Every structure is written in structure tokens, then in C-alpha cells.
Amino acid sequence: MTVPLSEHEQRVLEQMEKALYAEDPRLATQLKRTAATGGPAGLDRRRLAVGVLLALAGLALVVVGVMSQLIWVGAIGFLAMVLGGAWAATPTSRPHLGVVGTSGTVSHPAGKGRRTRKTGSFMARMEQQWDKRKEQGPY
Structure with missing residues (x-):
């Protein structure tokens, strides 16, 4: 049995969706596409x-x-x-991991089975991601 959301709950849900789109539009687009296709x-x-x-x-x-x-x-x-x-x-079946582009599309690397060596250490990449997030601001 499903219970419809109250007006207050619908407004809160819409605010949360807008905040998600503002904070990370690529993730929001990917989640919306996954939900529309029935998920993994x-x-x-x-x-x-x-x-x-x-x-x-x-x-x-x-x-x-x-x-x-x-x-x-x-x-x-x-x-x-x-x-x-x-x-x-x-x-x-396991979903294949891919790279989400700026437009929200997912592309799969050519060498799907092979591991590619990235430049820099794990900690250096984490620090770069942290710096990018700090530059973008909280929302």
C-alpha cells in the first residue's frame, strides 16, 4: 500500500532534488536516467x-x-x-563501470578488462579531488 506524500513532504523532496542538481548535476542526471530505465x-x-x-x-x-x-x-x-x-x-549481471562526462553521458573505457595506470599516487589524486571540491564551494 502506498501513501501519497503531503504537500510539505513534496516541497521538501523538490528542494532536495534542486539541491542535488545544484551540487552535482552529473550525478543527478545519472540517477534520474538509472531510475527511468529500472535501475541496474x-x-x-x-x-x-x-x-x-x-x-x-x-x-x-x-x-x-x-x-x-x-x-x-x-x-x-x-x-x-x-x-x-x-x-x-x-x-x-554486474553493471559495468564507466566515466561520467560533463554532459552526464556514461562512456566505457576501451580497455575494459585491463587496468590502466594513472599518473600520481592515490593520495595525490585524492588531494586533487579535495581541492576541486573546495574550489567549487559548498553548493
Whole structure:
């Protein structure tokens, strides 16, 4: 059941959207595009069912391991629970990372599988990003 927003809540939401567009228009555009297309790859029902069943089987093994005082059975059950939960929670396909341009479009680098070496150290890049944000101002 969905409850409509009150007028005050709608105004606050609009103010938050305007602040987001003012602060980071590229991010706002990308979020809007992602929401319009239904978001990144979702969960597959079959994958979710298998993961939940594996987690439940793992829980049963943990209980059996505790009751029979066999630690290794409980450890295997715990491992099955963790793997089942992770399997159920992972999306079917991983979204590919890209670079957001000034116009808000996403471009994928040509060497998608290869890691490119950037100039400067990690800390130097972080300091440059920090300086850019300080120059842009708070909003």
C-alpha cells in the first residue's frame, strides 16, 4: 500500500532534488536516467530461491552440528548459510563501470578488462579531488 506524500513532504523532496542538481548535476542526471530505465540489473527469482534454500540447508546443518556436538558439521552449515545468502543477494549481471562526462553521458573505457595506470599516487589524486571540491564551494 502506498501513501501519497503531503504537500510539505513534496516541497521538501523538490528542494532536495534542486539541491542535488545544484551540487552535482552529473550525478543527478545519472540517477534520474538509472531510475527511468529500472535501475541496474536486478535479482533473479531462481537465483534468490536457490540462495535461500542453500542458506536454510546451512541453518539445518548448524542445528544438527550443535545437537550432535560435531563442530565440523556446524562449520560446514555456517559456510553454506553465508554462501547461500551471498548467492541470493548478488545481481544476475554486474553493471559495468564507466566515466561520467560533463554532459552526464556514461562512456566505457576501451580497455575494459585491463587496468590502466594513472599518473600520481592515490593520495595525490585524492588531494586533487579535495581541492576541486573546495574550489567549487559548498553548493
